[in-house]
Amino acid sequence: MKVKCPKCDHIAELGDDFSYVKCSKCSLDMTYGEYVKFIAYKDAIYSDILGDYTKDTNGSTAGTLDEW
Ligand SMILES: [Zn+2]
DSSP: OEEEOTTTSSEEEEOTTSOOEEETTTTEEEOHHHHHHHHHHHHHHHHHHHTTTTOOSOGGGTTTTTTO
16 A cells, blocks of 8 residues: 655555555665654644644653664
8 A cells, every 4th residue: 555655755565464564765664553653743833833832841752762
């Protein structure tokens, strides 16, 4: 299955059994679980920008993906 690469926005390949996500453009190679976390992390940043006026004390989620 084709999915959008979270790193370079090129087309990545999602394994039929959801076991991996690979992108030939930027050599992305991660598990689907990591992919979901990556997407959620990016969405969180985006939501932070949009919700700048309504955000409360949930800043503790930032930085949980330091290894990236
Ligand atoms: Zn890529």
